[in-house]
Amino acid sequence: MNRCTRRMPVPLTLLLLLVAASTSARAQTPFVMGGVTAATGTLASGNLKVPGGTGDDGTVIPFTVIHGSRPGPVLALIAGTHGVEYPPVLALQRLRASIDPRTLSGTVVLVHVANMPSFLARTIYYGPKDGQNLNRVFPGKRDGTLSERIAFVLTSEVIDRATHVIDIHCGDGNEWLRPYSYWVVTSAPAVVAASKDLALAFGLDHIVIDTERPNDPAASVYLANTAMTRGKAALTAESGGWSRTDEESIARIEHGVEGVLKHLGMRTDGPPPVAHPVWLGRNEVLRSAFTGLLYPMVEPGQTVAQGTIIARVTDFHGKVLEEIRSPFAGEILYVVATPPITKGEPVGFVAERAPGIPEIK
């Protein structure tokens, strides 16, 4: 008893030293995610578990943490939110091999396939169990549908731990698309400004200025918007589509991530930001009023006049049901390029060049 009392100052000093050391090297402590530990200067992979619910056994979300040797931002890169969007998934496989944790500042979290049920069932837009679009149910629910539970795990385990988030998409299995990104301008000014820089650093030269995303963290709906309502800079990028795995679309995403790593000071090398972006203001997803067969009449990247026919829809016996026309002059960013069309679903996306960019205030 006496001995213990006499020696109290020694352990106390040690404790203080340990606290001081851990504070000064805080960002270099191991990064733990999903029960997996990435030591400083290493990478580690694992699976986030999405618990089961009514009518399903849950799923997993495969991830890799690349934990740099020096402190810095935590950049989350998310692929596979939609099931038939392959270039983002393949780009992340390559980035897992090419980002060296020993020369990295900060941490990169790669979510390899966000929506495993949709990926394995090869479903476009909607999850096979619940018919929900994962990118419309954020921030998710702990005890909701499978899509809502996936969103909840992504929000709490990935987005909440990141400083910057990029949700990487392409045209879904039926969508023919030219590359572009979305800059959301409805969050806090500092977040909006940082997100603009992220869009420029990613390097896609067409950037849609999105003024319509909700700003309620409890009903943020979209993945990138969820990050922004929680104070993180975020971006939705689109490269590729139509079920393809083309080299150009994959390389464009790698290039974009390399630009962001340089911009955030996580790596010294990398491409510069896009020099002359095309800012797109007014935009509209055009939808079919009928179920039937779709005949696209335009290509992505094509400039259209007001009234240009974007697509025709016929019934299953060849009768024309409607001609969908562009409501304003602009550029086609994507068009649905496979025959099935269901009432209310998109047939294309048209956007007009913005006269300028909004003031951030």
Ligand SMILES: [Zn+2]
């Ligand atoms: Zn998508």
